[in-house]
Amino acid sequence: MYAPAFNRVDDEDAVRRMVAEAGAGELVTVGPDGYPAATRLPVLWTGDTVRAHFARANQHWRSITAGSPGLLVVGGPQAYVSPSWYASKAEHGRVVPTWNYTTVHLTGRVRVHDDVDWLRDLVTALTDAHEGAREHPWAVTDAPDAYVDGQLRGIVGVELVVERVEGKAKLSQNRSEQDRAGVVEGLRTELSPAAHQVAELMQPDLRG
Template identity: 65%
Template sequence: MYVPRFNSLTDEVEVRRLVATVGAGELITAGPDGYPLATRLPLVWDGDRVLLHMAWANPHWRSVAASTPALLVVTGPEAYVSPGYYTSKAEHGRVVPTWNYSAVHLTGRLTVRTDHDWLRAQVGHLTDTMESGRPHPWSVDDAPAAYVDQQLKAIVGLELAVERVEGKVKLSQNRSEEDRAGVVAGLRATGLRRDADVAEAMERLPGD
C-alpha cells in the first residue's frame, strides 16, 4: 500500500480500533490460474492472528495450501471530496477533487481450519464480539446444539498469521486548517451517512 508520511497510521491501538469497528475485510489470495481470488468475510483480530470462516461451497478456500500468502484489506469510511469544499478555491483556484478514506492491510500466511472445535470457538468468538454492546446479546448457545453442529458443517475456518500491518488514513491532512474545515462542513451538508462518517473521522484526528 502506498502511504505518504502524513497519511501513515502506525498507532497499534488505532489500527486495531479501525479493524474492530469495521469488523470485516476482503481476503485476497492467488488462485490456481494465477489470478487473484477475493472474498469479503467477517473477522476477529486476536493477538497476531485473524480468525475467519467462509462457506464450504465457496471454491476460494480450496486453492489455499499450507501457509499460503494472503492479504486482508479492511476499509473504513470513505467519501468523495469536491474542490468546492476548499476555501482556497476562491483564493487561487488551484484545487482538484480527491477521495478521503481509511484502510488497513494485513499481510501474512493463511491456514485452512476444518476441525469442529476450532470452528465452534471461532464462530462463538465472532458472535460474542459482534453482539457485545447490544442490550440483549445473542449467543451461539441460544440455538439448539444439533442445529449449530449442522451449520458448522457448511463452513470452513481460516486463520491468518499476520506478518505485516499497514495503516493509512487519508483525511485531507495535506490541506490547510481552513480547507479541512471546509471539507468537514461540505461532507456534513450532503446528508449522506458515509460522508458524515468521514467528517467525524477527520474531526478525531490528533491535533483537532
C-alpha cells in the first residue's frame, strides 16, 4: 500500500477499530491458474487471525491452497473533495480535486476450514459481535438446531493468519488548517452519508 507518513495509521488499536467498524472486506487470493479472485466477506479479527466464511457455492474457496498468500482489503468511509472548498483557492488557485478515504490492508497466509464446529464457533462469534449492543440481541441458539445445522452445511470457513498490517487515513493531513476546515464544511453539505462520515473522521487524529 502506498501511504505517505502523514497518512499512515500506525496505532494497531486504531486499525483494529477501523476493521471492526467496517465489518467486512475483500479477500483477494491467487489461484493455481495465476488469476486473482476476490470476495467480499464479513470478517472477525481476533489476535493475529481473521476469520470469515464463503458460501459453499462460491468457487473462490476451492482455488485456495493451504498456506498460500492472501490480502484482505477493508475499506472505510470515502468521499470526493472539491477544490472549491479550499481556502487557498481564493489565494492562488493552485488546487485540484482529490479523494479522501480510509483503508486497511491485512496480508498473510490463508487456510480453508470445512469443520462444522469451527464454523459454528465463527458464526456465533460474528453474530455476538454485531448483535451484542442491540436492545434485544438475536443469538444463534434462537434458531432451531436442525435449521442451523443445515445453514452451516451451506458455508465454508476461511482464516487469514495476519503477517502484515497496513492502515491508511487520507484525510487532507497535508493541507493547511484553513483548507481542512473548508473540506469539513464542504463535506457536511453533501447528500452522501459517507461524506459526512469522512468529515467526522477529519476531526480526530487517526494516525496514532
